[in-house]
Amino acid sequence: MSRPRGFVEADVLERAMQYFWTNGYEATSMSALTGYLGLHPGSLYRTFTDKHTLFLRALEHYRDTQTRQLAPTLLAGGPVLPRIRTILIDYLEAAADESVPRGCIAVNTVGERLPRDEAAGRIVQEILALVEDGFRQGLEAAARHGEIPADTDVATEATTLMTLLQGLQVVVKAERDPRRLTRMIDAVLTRLAEPVRHVDA
């Protein structure tokens, strides 16, 4: 009842996520944010309590809209390894294309807020776990279809891919040239596909 809202909460969350993503937490002032969102402070605080609470909800929005897509994307059918390659390469090209590379909001949050901000830490942990699990599911499918050796330790390899991806998000923001990094990605994935045999000296 009474007067209805002039905005959709999910839309505001999406835009807030975008803003925090490119500007970080501290460097995002509430006045700049209200301007960007087209909301007045009153509406913002009534709906989201706090700057910090809004930030956490934006992080959760990232987790639910961005990270949750990974596993379904990898398992959509057809070869998995090329899909993993595409995902990694896309990050590089996005950073090279954007005039302002913003990396990954989870990685940025780790650098800026952890370990001080425990609530943000928990959400980031969930994001990392989702990424790792997505890679694990993808590698399991790849093992079943013979893309990689059947005896591959998929759990460990998933951890490697996840860690490598986080490292990529760091490196990409500091150094934009994607060529060296592309070669690295191809080397890692090629190795993954190749059966390994011990050779006696």
Place this chain on the structure above:
Amino acid sequence: MSRPRGFVEADVLERAMQYFWTNGYEATSMSALTGYLGLHPGSLYRTFTDKHTLFLRALEHYRDTQTRQLAPTLLAGGPVLPRIRTILIDYLEAAADESVPRGCIAVNTVGERLPRDEAAGRIVQEILALVEDGFRQGLEAAARHGEIPADTDVATEATTLMTLLQGLQVVVKAERDPRRLTRMIDAVLTRLAEPVRHVDA
């Protein structure tokens, strides 16, 4: 001439680096910093101009005292691969031991200040380049001594190790349990040492 300083500039820089390292840039207030350094605002600003300038000098101090040690450490004689392993594992254990894992100041700076802060970006880029070059020199020595195959693409593998290390610094701050990460490191290094042969299906 005139009154001499009551502090040593390098010592202040070291302490400032430590404080920025654990607290980040924005969350470090000048009043907290002066308290921690035992300096009054006047002395600080006369010597270091600015909060931002002091931060940049602290970053350079990190580059010169921490990162520059990598190559000499790896080339100190004896097998290189175990030394690389020790370096990576030490990061994990340090994060697990510390009540407050602070990761790496370069990675934290990427998350908090880049790409906005171009001056910091340049220093971080130098740090990453030093790390990568240290690994490359180490791998070249390892190839010469037969620790890894002689035809290894050491430049690409150095990029992989550098990126993996940055990823590690991110993951370690979000999730402290080092065991999974230890397994991953061992898997990566073991692979590096093993000759790879293509096997016809």
Place this chain on the structure above:
DNA sequence: CCAGAATGTGAACGTGTGTTCTCAATGCGT
């Protein structure tokens, strides 16, 4: 031993921050 330049000291300043308050406008339930 004295002149003078740089230092230690800590109070003070202006600015921008996150947040709250007041008030008119709005539209649903009855």
Place this chain on the structure above:
DNA sequence: ACGCATTGAGAACACACGTTCACATTCTGG
């Protein structure tokens, strides 16, 4: 049609931040 809870609007608040100032202190060069 009307009451009233909730909204949009934006001025205002308290506070903390980075920075500067004025002044007494201290030591060196001549």
